[in-house]
Amino acid sequence: MRSQNFVRGAMLLASAAMLSKFLGSIYTIVLQNIIGDHGMGLFQMAYPIYATLLAIATAGFPVAISKLVAEEVAQGDLAAARHVLRVSGWLLTLGGVFAFLLLYFFAPEWAIIAGDPDSVTAIRAISPALLIVPFLSAIRGYFQGYQWMDPTAYSQVLEQFVRVATIIGLSIYFVHVGFSERVSAAGAAFGAVTGALTGLIAMLYYWRRRGRYIPSDMMRGSSTKLVTRKLIYYALPISIGALVVPLMHNVDVITVVNLLKGTGENQGLATTQFGLLSGRAFKLMMLPTTLAAGIGVAVMPAISEAFTLGHRALLMDRIDMSIRMTGILALPATVGLLLAARPINVALFTDTAGTGAIQVLALAILFASLQTTTSALLQGAGWIYRPVLYLFISCLVKLVANFVFVPKFGIAGASLATVISYIVAAVLNLWAVRRLFGERLHLHRWFFRPLIATSIMCGAVFALERQWEILGGEALGRPAAAIATCVILGIGVIVYLFAILVSGTLAKDELASIPHLGPRLLSFCRRIGLMR
Secondary structure: OOOOOOOHHHHHHHHHHHHHHHHHHHHHHHHHHHHHHHHHHHHHHHHHHHHHHHHHHHHHHHHHHHHHHHHHHHHOOHHHHHHHHHHHHHHHHHHHHHHHHHHOOHHHHHHHOOOOHHHHHHHHHHHHHOOOOHHHHHHHHHHHHHHOOHHHHHHHHHHHHHHHHHHHHHHHHHHHOOOOOOHHHHHHHHHHHHHHHHHHHHHHHHHHHHHHOOOOOOOOOOOOOHHHHHHHHHHHHHHHHHHHHHHHHHHHHHHHHHHHHHHOOOOHHHHHHHHHHHHHHHHOOOOHHHHHHHHHHHHHHHHHHHHHHHOHHHHHHHHHHHHHHHHHHHHHHHHHHHHHHHHHHHHOOOOOOOOOHHHHOOOOOHHHHHHHHHHHHHOOOOOHHHHHHHHHHHHHHHHHHHHHHHHOOOOHHHHHHHHHHHHHHHHHHHHHHHHOOOOHHHHHHHHHHHHHHHHHHHHHHHHHHHHHHHHHHHHHHHHHHHHHHHHHHHHHHHHHHHHHHHHHOOOHHHHHOOOOHHHHHHHHHOOOOOOO
């Protein structure tokens, strides 16, 4: 039952993250067409800076809160768990206010660092979200500590719906009335504020439904000072660990435009190239890696619970299951994006510009996913500084690789540098899992069967993509590319799912625990004789 609950929570969060990112991709497509690549470049210059400050101020706290709450709940001290929420709420609110002031008042300096002073308006427009997200994160972490993943999952989807509606609505309005790309990008950036406010309202609704049933009139556990120390102790390295994506992106923000200008490109072309890298390649790469982020959020309290109770077998089972699930999800996503990059690019963005960068960056999906999951494993068991150290190493690798490859290969070189840095981070994390948990790396069990299923899917996707190229490819136009993309990815998913079921990669209880879809798949497999 515990394994089923863990798989359900992980898959629910992964599905919510995937849907949120899908919505994010939709707005990216629309926004790219509304404000153009240059406007998208300005928009994307605001988000990494915002995400970095948000990670510094809050990112580690939801995970740290979930870890501490899970430990208190495992010991039966529900009042102490409630006290963790109270203390963390105040800490995060103060951190959010500080981050907001830093981003808003120093926006001109951030814009200059990013390489284009016109991005200052977008940076200021996104800054009020820092006043809302911190407290929202505290409540999410509290529910995750109880392994109640539904509030986080559903509020994330609702938040993204409102955010996307704001981005599209404001950008269309500003373009329609004749405002510049700078103002339109700022209107789009403001979507983070309305989305965060919606997410907070949704979490407060869940609090009224579920939180009030958690007793708070018992004797308080640890003192406020001790809880604060524990939160900071766990949150600080986790926050730095959560910086992996924005840090990698900020390396690009700081270096790519300037390196491209150093090769002779003018400001406008360099910013447009950066828009292709961040608005197309990076967005498409991050879409499937959010599945691993969902697994990481779910596995952190699950690992903490097993570790606190001293259940070695349960701990090893959850380690094995989380890495195996990561491989099952990340391998086909890597190959699918690599092979179908051209029709996807045309379908989403009207042309094939930046396809090379997308194909190179697709290789980072598997390693970025492994880095995310293994970091959660290590930090959930208390070894919180290892992933941080490896993160710094990988970011240094990224920085050096950018200087080596961007002048030679342009934005494709930046993509290659990202792949190399994620490989370094993932390998170091896997080595730490082997050393610190005292377990062998069961690479054969984790990746062999998913790799066979991916290879079968690869044949189908490659054949279908070649047919699209033979029939005319990009010349057929955007609608044809959209249809081809749906056919290619749809058949690829069906082939991969069938190969996974035939190979027995998922056990019956794991399949049944997949939210909504799992029981139907299990019933279908039994009818056709794949499972008994």
